[in-house]
Amino acid sequence: METLDILIIGGGPIGLTCALEARKNNLSYIIIEKGTIVNSLYNYPLYMRFFSTAEKLEIGGIPFISTAPKPGRQEALEYYQGIARQSNININLYEKVERVFKEKEIFIIETSKGKYTSKNIIISTGFYDIPNMMNISGENLPKVRHYYTEPYPYAKQKIVVVGSSNSAVDAALETYRKGAEVTMIIRHSEISKSVKYWVKPDIENRISEGSINAYFNAELLKIKEKTVIFKDRKGTMHEIENDFVLAMTGYLPDFDFLKNSGIELQGECLNPLYNSETMETNVKNLYLAGVVCGGKDTHLWFIENSRIHAEMIIQHILSK
Structure with missing residues (x-):
């Protein structure tokens, strides 16, 4: 050898x-x-x-x-x-x-x-x-994706995007523009400063106008077959209908x-x-x-x- x-x-x-x-x-x-x-x-x-x-x-x-x-x-x-x-x-x-x-x-x-x-x-x-796992109940369900490739599978679906980095922002914007109902759950108080400078205003404007729902200082707690459960910045619990979770957690x-x-x-x-x-x-x-x-x-x-x-x-x- x-x-x-x-x-x-x-x-x-x-x-x-x-x-x-x-x-x-x-x-x-x-x-x-x-x-x-x-x-x-x-x-x-x-x-x-x-x-x-x-x-x-x-x-x-x-x-x-x-x-x-x-x-x-x-x-x-x-x-x-x-x-x-x-x-x-x-x-x-x-x-x-x-x-x-x-x-x-x-x-x-x-x-x-x-x-x-x-x-x-x-x-x-x-x-x-x-993938950097969230370690929460339901993370192993088939509807949870830690990788995102393209928006077409998510057309007309209720999507939760976890995170606020480039991958999360791209997923949120692209799926929204293909007809998805998008909710972002973000641990921090704002969109990540590392997001590409030509994309950051786009996501912030979509959130500001209400086209994309975003919860800041929030945490996803549980993923169920047809819903997800999370808490917002005030600690209030929410359960919303959901078809897919895009966990862009790094x-x-x-x-x-x-x-x-x-x-x-x-x-x-x-x-x-x-x-x-x-x-x-x-x-x-x-x-x-x-x-x-x-x-x-x-x-x-x-x-x-x-x-x-x-x-x-x-x-x-x-x-x-």
């Missing part, structure tokens, strides 16, 4: 960047990805647009040509998957990494399809695969996988321990790249500001 210089876990934009940087420096590598290329992006809402402009999403010095100022999901899929094809990136798809451990100075990586050995590992797994990294790989997690946000200058964790030769570095604070890192991780990691590996 060949011992690789680097095994990269996760084939998203940052994982691809790490692969390009490794190859540029003549290091042997492979990406192991449990889904398709840029799998998380593939599962984004169909009409999602990035906050960043195209040049800030570029990787490997390869231009990202977009027809709009801010690229959408499909353009990004074409760009990143196109890079993987044209650059002939060494990537295994639909293969899940199940276990990582060390024997002396070499990592053993067991997957759903085989076993690998590598001198170094880069974990670049993002955070989109594990997503989390796979903390169990990180811990089982030997990485220490710190504080309430379960921040992985790593050196901010090299991206090396407390496990020697095991690195983190991209959104996974932020623990529960998934808004800390994104493509635009974590592209640099690839060069930092590869330079540290070469320096040893």
Whole structure:
């Protein structure tokens, strides 16, 4: 079995960047990805647009040509998957990494399809695969969705949207415009300040005019087959008719996988321990790249500001 210089876990934009940087420096590598290329992006809402402009999403010095100022999901899929094809990136798809451990100075990586050995590992797994659960009664009912793709299934339905971030706001506006009766249940006192600046006035105006019902400082308590129960800012209980619940409560990294790989997690946000200058964790030769570095604070890192991780990691590996 060949011992690789680097095994990269996760084939998203940052994982691809790490692969390009490794190859540029003549290091042997492979990406192991449990889904398709840029799998998380593939599962984004169909009409999602990035906050960043195209040049800030570029990787490997390869231009990202977009027809709009801010690229959408499909353009990004074409760009990143196109890079993987044209650059002939060494990537295994639909293969899940199940276990990582060390024997002396070499990592053993067991997957759903085989076993690998590598001198170094880069974990670049993002955070989109594990929903941040509400842990309330009825959350397991079929009408509850933690992922939103498009509005058409919700036409003429009574929808509860939980949350006030970009995903919640997009879901509320799009389903409303396809004829849904939308109620937003929001823990905070206002729409999130992180909502895209060109969308925020739209949702605030729809709420102000009463087209979308919104309860601030509110909490969803129970989901039933035909209704939901929640309390408002005054503590008053409400039960309203409901067909679907779109729980846009965010997503989390796979903390169990990180811990089982030997990485220490710190504080309430379960921040992985790593050196901010090299991206090396407390496990020697095991690195983190991209959104996974932020623990529960998934808004800390994104493509635009974590592209640099690839060069930092590869330079540290070469320096040893």
